[in-house]
Amino acid sequence: MGRLQKILIPSLGLVLAFWFYSARDTFKPEMLRGKRVIVTGASSGIGEQMAYHLARMEAHLLLTARTEAKLQKVVERCLELGAASARYISGSMDSPSLPQQLLREAENTWGGLDMLILNHIGQSSFTYFSGDVEHVRKLMETNFVSYVALATAALPMLKESEGSIVVVSSIAGRIAGPFTAPYSATKFALEGFFSSLRQELIIDKVNVSITLCILGYINTESAVRAVSHVIPDTPAPKEECALEIIRAGALRHRQLHYPARAVGTMLLIHSIAPELFESIVRGSYRLENVRRT
Numbered sequence: 151m152g153r154l155q156k157i158l159i160p161s162l163g164l165v166l167a168f169w170f171y172s173a174r175d176t177f178k179p180e181m182l183r184g185k186r187v188i189v190t191g192a193s194s195g196i197g198e199q200m201a202y203h204l205a206r207m208e209a210h211l212l213l214t215a216r217t218e219a220k221l222q223k224v225v226e227r228c229l230e231l232g233a234a235s236a237r238y239i240s241g242s243m244d245s246p247s248l249p250q251q252l253l254r255e256a257e258n259t260w261g262g263l264d265m266l267i268l269n270h271i272g273q274s275s276f277t278y279f280s281g282d283v284e285h286v287r288k289l290m291e292t293n294f295v296s297y298v299a300l301a302t303a304a305l306p307m308l309k310e311s312e313g314s315i316v317v318v319s320s321i322a323g324r325i326a327g328p329f330t331a332p333y334s335a336t337k338f339a340l341e342g343f344f345s346s347l348r349q350e351l352i353i354d355k356v357n358v359s360i361t362l363c364i365l366g367y368i369n370t371e372s373a374v375r376a377v378s379h380v381i382p383d384t385p386a387p388k389e390e391c392a393l394e395i396i397r398a399g400a401l402r403h404r405q406l407h408y409p410a411r412a413v414g415t416m417l418l419i420h421s422i423a424p425e426l427f428e429s430i431v432r433g434s435y436r437l438e439n440v441r442r443t
């Protein structure tokens with residue numbers, strides 16, 4: 151009996167704990183069935199692909215971006231793919247009224263919200279900082295302040311549903327490389343804000359998860375157009391990236407690294423030898439191809 155207590159019972163505990171945590175980590179597409187989801191920046195790139203995955207999972211969708219013609223097509227495709235419902239509101243996230251308008255639409259049509267996916271970014275070029283302070287101010291508004299405004303407006307409904315906020319960020323929001331100064335600043339800001347907010351929700355025992363997605367280079371049209379003449383790497387697929395973001399959000403993970411190995415390796419090397427890492431990055435760029443504006 152003594153031996154049983156000393157060895158068997160703790161082993162059983164370990165097996166149970168392993169089972170519990172691995173079960174918690176199992177993603178099933180049905181987790182999204184009938185869920186009410188807002189996706190921003192859904193007219194192209196990763197946001198568009200997230201909309202298609204969510205449609206196949208039979209979620210209710212409210213999509214947003216500036217270009218109405220593109221959103222119309224994405225909504226049509228979502229309905230073909232099996233979305234429980236799909237609608238859009240077009241507008242620019244540098245307008246302070248859009249976040250409220252979107253959340254009002256969710257409240258009026260669904261009476262609640264389960265997941266808010268913050269993904270849009272304003273236009274920024276991959277080049278030397280030109281000194282354009284107004285561009286930095288505007289990009290902060292589009293890439294950062296609007297995320298705060300959307301999360302703020304969504305929180306009452308997310309508290310009610312014990313839902314999730316998913317924030318799409320970048321390795322450039324963890325480690326700054328050259329030619330992305332304004333963009334990097336907006337992504338660093340996101341991590342500061344949402345990591346602090348996550349802890350306040352825990353203190354207040356509010357069961358709303360916040361997932362921060364740290365992405366590497368992804369093969370969206372705009373990213374490839376912006377950097378392929380400077381960065382020789384092969385970008386990761388946007389379709390898989392979109393699915394991983396949804397999966398991490400549904401499993402209420404604190405963080406996603408995608409592609410996992412590349413992002414994990416970069417973060418590790420940078421934490422051990424930052425200057426060496428930065429010089430390797432600079433050395434890998436085709437600097438002669440950087441367009442000066």
Ligand SMILES: NC(=O)C1=CN([C@@H]2O[C@H](COP(=O)(O)OP(=O)(O)OC[C@H]3O[C@@H](n4cnc5c(N)ncnc54)[C@H](OP(=O)(O)O)[C@@H]3O)[C@@H](O)[C@H]2O)C=CC1
Nearest residue numbers: 191193194195196215216217242243270320368370372373
């Ligand atoms: N692709 C990559 O290599 C990487 C991407 N990421 C992150 O992934 C996310 C998606 O990127 P990606 O898919 O490449 O980007 P895209 O450029 O393909 O898509 C951006 C989306 O945002 C919308 N958008 C642009 N400006 C505004 C605005 N002012 N107001 C509202 N919506 C706007 C665009 O639509 P419209 O023009 O119609 O408004 C579009 O739907 C971003 O958060 C980005 O930082 C992170 C790391 C790497």
Ligand SMILES: CC(C)CCC[C@@H](C)[C@H]1CC[C@H]2[C@@H]3C(=O)C=C4C[C@@H](O)CC[C@]4(C)[C@H]3CC[C@]12C
Nearest residue numbers: 320321322325326327366367373376377381431
């Ligand atoms: C730690 C890093 C310095 C390592 C380099 C990794 C490089 C190759 C990766 C990591 C993050 C990537 C950028 C990104 O996040 C989003 C955008 C916005 C888009 O509109 C235009 C492209 C751009 C600038 C990406 C360019 C390529 C970047 C710098």
